[in-house]
Amino acid sequence: MTEPSNSPPAKLDENHRRSISITLQLVDKALCEWDNWAKGQVQSGVMYCQQDTFSPAQKKELHSKIAKIRQLMARLRDDLQLEVSVVGTAQSIVGQAALLWEMLIELDSRSLQGYGKVPEELAQYLNPIANQLGAEMNEISRLFSRPTSAVT
Secondary structure, X not given: OOXXXXXXXXXXXHHHHHHHHHHHHHHHHHHHHHHHHHOOOOOEOOXXXXXXXXXXXXXXXXXXXXXXXXXXXXXXXXXHOOOOOOOOHHHHHHHHHHHHHHHHHOOOHHXXXXXXXXXXXXXXXXXXHHHHHHHHHHHHHXXXXXXXXXXX
16 A cells, blocks of 8 residues: 655645545544444434444454544545535434435335235225324424524
């Protein structure tokens, strides 16, 4: 592996800068999640549960690798004057809720027909719950789509 040059290029095209920034932002987002896992912070819900399967040695090594990667990324950020992505939690929820809403509304019997005939009893049971799930997700999206008032 060759060592990176000690000086940044004289000129960086804006399209290249944007592409590099987005790639590094996505990498850093993954590193945030992995860093939480290395700290033993896993998520658990009613249908999704993460399990901490790292050994203490793996956690230590992962922390070290994350630090090394972030050091290189910080160098690129500074040398190439890359933009840091600051994403508000509300903005993240609105984006994710919109995607999840689309998935939830397809839990109804009409959408499930693509996988085979849906028995009428299942349709009667599932349709109201699917509609309610979609409505609740839509409400979450609306909650964070509204402008917030300043806290004093």
